[in-house]
Each structure stands twice: as C-alpha cells, then as structure tokens.
Amino acid sequence: MSLRNLPWKIADYTDVQIKRWATRKETNMRALLSLFLDVLWPECGWEPMSITDMISSTLVKKVGRKATLCIHPDKVQQKGATLEHKYIAEKVFDILKAVWTKFKVDELS
Numbered sequence: 001m002s003l004r005n006l007p008w009k010i011a012d013y014t015d016v017q018i019k020r021w022a023t024r025k026e027t028n029m030r031a032l033l034s035l036f037l038d039v040l041w042p043e044c045g046w047e048p049m050s051i052t053d054m055i056s057s058t059l060v061k062k063v064g065r066k067a068t069l070c071i072h073p074d075k076v077q078q079k080g081a082t083l084e085h086k087y088i089a090e091k092v093f094d095i096l097k098a099v100w101t102k103f104k105v106d107e108l109s
Contacts, residue, residue: 029103057107
C-alpha cells in the first residue's frame with residue numbers, strides 16, 4: 001500500500017495534527033523543534049527539548065539536524081515504520097526543510 005492509499009480517516013486526522021503543530025510557526029524553527037514530539041509517535045526515539053534549551057543558533061542547528069535524521073523518510077522506512085508513520089515523516093520532513101531554509105537565511109548568515 002502506498003502513502004497515497006493511506007485510509008482517508010487516518011490521513012485526515014494526521015493532517016490536522018501536523019497543521020496544528022506547524023500553524024504560526026512557519027518561521028520559528030525553535031518552536032517547531034520544541035513541540036516536535038506533538039506530531040511524532042512514541043517509538044520514534046525523539047527526546048523532547050525545551051525552547052529555552054535552544055537559545056543559540058548553533059544548538060538549533062544541531063537539534064534541527066537530529067530532527068531531520070529522526071524523521072527522514074528513508075530512515076523511517078529502514079526502521080520498519082507503519083504506513084501512518086511514513087506519512088507523518090514525509091509531511092513533517094517537508095515542513096522542517098522549508099523552515100530550516102528560512103532559519104539559515106535569517107540566523108546563520
């Protein structure tokens with residue numbers, strides 16, 4: 001079964017969760033990372049991090065890299081994730097990538 005064939009109820013519910021996580025944080029990498037666990041599944045292995053722990057841009061960069069590795073679609077598939085987890089990983093990865101690009105321009109330039 002491909003991601004496009006994910007049962008619509010699961011996809012709709014997941015999309016709502018992801019949208020809630022990302023809304024009004026499109027330019028705030030720290031906020032997205034501090035709430036990262038809100039969209040992940042318990043077995044993903046992500047350790048929560050407070051927004052106050054990511055004061056420096058260097059720390060945000062380090063945590064951001066860990067986050068993208070944690071939910072990289074290829075890595076998730078290698079770990080034998082469910083179809084729902086793959087769907088979440090794909091969506092969240094795209095959002096993080098977009099916000100990361102903006103963060104690099106704004107804070108690491």
